[in-house]
Amino acid sequence: MTRAYSVLAESGFLSARQGSAHLASLPIDHHRRGVGGALLPGTDTDSDTLDLTCAASRAPAGTIEAYTAALSVLPGYLTGTGYAIGGLPELRELIASRYGQRGLPTSADQIMVVNGGLAGVSLAARALIGVGDRVLAESPSYPNSLHAVRRCGGRLVPLPVEANGWDIELAEATIAASRPTSAVLIPDFHNPTGNLLSDEHRSRLAAALRRAGTVPIIDETMLEVRLDDADHPLPFAAHLARAVLVGSASKSHWGGLRIGWLRVPPGLRSRLAQLRLTEDLGAPLIEQLATIELLRQRFTLHPERRAELIAARQTMTELLPSAVPGARWVQPAGGLSLWVELPEASASALARTAARDGLLLSPGSQFAVAGGLERFVRLPYKDPAPVVKEAMSRLGEAWQRRHQHAEPGARSQPRPVVA
Ligand SMILES: Cc1ncc(COP(=O)(O)O)c(C=O)c1O
The missing domain is CATH 3.40.640.10 (Type I PLP-dependent aspartate aminotransferase-like (Major domain))
Known part of the structure; x- marks a missing residue:
């Protein structure tokens, strides 16, 4: 039994707590792979970076089975x-x-x-x-x-x-x-x-x-x-x-x-x-x-995943008005993102500033057929609500400082959209 506990703890599925209680969880830190977003060659992110350039979620319960x-x-x-x-x-x-x-x-x-x-x-x-x-x-x-x-x-x-x-x-x-x-x-x-x-x-x-x-x-x-x-x-x-x-x-x-x-x-x-x-x-x-x-x-979403996405969408829509005053969007009935119209055409400057604050964003121009859409940013609510909350806080800071790093530069090209 003790050995079983230590194997689970070593592989990150169990965290020891004060006293005798243990907490079962999905592995975190170095046991997780590709949590930031996509495992895109040459674009490693540290574990503190929040990657909103990939509108995709982790695997639902039942995948291992x-x-x-x-x-x-x-x-x-x-x-x-x-x-x-x-x-x-x-x-x-x-x-x-x-x-x-x-x-x-x-x-x-x-x-x-x-x-x-x-x-x-x-x-x-x-x-x-x-x-x-x-x-x-x-x-x-x-x-x-x-x-x-x-x-x-x-x-x-x-x-x-x-x-x-x-x-x-x-x-x-x-x-x-x-x-x-x-x-x-x-x-x-x-x-x-x-x-x-x-x-x-x-x-x-x-x-x-x-x-x-x-x-x-x-x-x-x-x-x-x-x-x-x-x-x-x-x-x-x-x-x-x-x-x-x-x-x-x-x-x-x-x-x-x-x-x-x-x-x-x-x-x-x-x-x-x-x-x-x-x-x-x-x-x-x-x-x-x-x-x-x-x-x-099931062909549809796992009920837990659906509930998690609904909660994340709600957290995002609650916090977005204070993060970016004047932002506008229409809440979608499905999918993984909000398509947000900013009060000014500065999505690329915002993405560059946010990247320095550990938040990766996809400006609207990346989705345009023939340029433009600089007023828009895609914000996926694919992460659990607490992560969305942190992302909105970083977004708010970046929005206030968006003109500080306005100069475009080769090194600050937005990350390619994978999903
Ligand atoms: C509209 C659309 N098509 C295709 C894809 C790629 O899907 P897949 O991972 O199944 O190749 C995505 C991923 O986000 C998508 O949003």
Whole structure:
């Protein structure tokens, strides 16, 4: 028994306290890895730095058990080659069943498992976008998807998204005028604004895209990060059958799984499968097996995680007015961030000052399709409430001193947005 206690204490799962009491906890300090944000090469942070550039949370309860269960079934797969190019059939069945639950009948053949949502967007972009093609994208948007489109030679056509959502008439006009080949859209708790596109507006957007002959890539990575109770709109492909949907377990469960998927319209299946053969030949089996375990329990957020995020969002919205007087935002019903409008266009100066105070921020310009958005900053509430509280206190100090370090410098470039 004593030995068991000391093993737990050594590995950081138990802290000794005064008297005989012990406290069970998740390991802290040197036992934790990647707590600041992403483990991005060359951007190590000390353990005191609060990293708000990565909108992602730690693994929920049950993750270790899912991996343990995955290991216990792994032997059955070891006699095979281990290559599951489109994903394990059981996983594809499960994912297809979720689309059915959401009102979009789907067969397992339409699902291709990939290494996370970004890999899905990137693969679909390779399949759909050629050099010089116009591609509609929200501005702001998730920057890595924009980079993926640019890498294919796509020319981005920005569709402004405001704090309170899409201007659907402007979207219809932009689509009619530009007739884009493809589009990269995030209708479900849009990153970074958190907006949710209503069914009525999905249907109007789908009709405009249909008229223009556009095949959109619909990024549903944030879909299951639902914090407020409300009916969720239908998947976009229920309005436009040719839409490619991209899903991910990164935000509903854990980014370390690196599991995502595509829901592909039948006409695109063989092209995507061909392209996949030049990419990575499949996702790791152990993570696919662990994801099966996790999705069998729930597709949605773990209730503890949901409660934690709701509390963190509340803490942030309570403290933000005194940290940055005059800041404005619309509280999102889901997702992991507030998209905050500052009283002046100084987000980059604020981020540089905050970095010196141990708080890393992503200024709005990092999410813009074609520059601008300097009035905005994305603030993820992905950490427990006490950490959010400390972050808001550092933010308040940095806001007061934001003009002290206003000179831009190569060394103070904002950290790339990972998630
Ligand atoms: C809209 C969106 N798409 C894709 C990703 C990347 O997801 P994954 O970790 O599954 O690759 C993110 C991560 O934040 C995201 O917000």
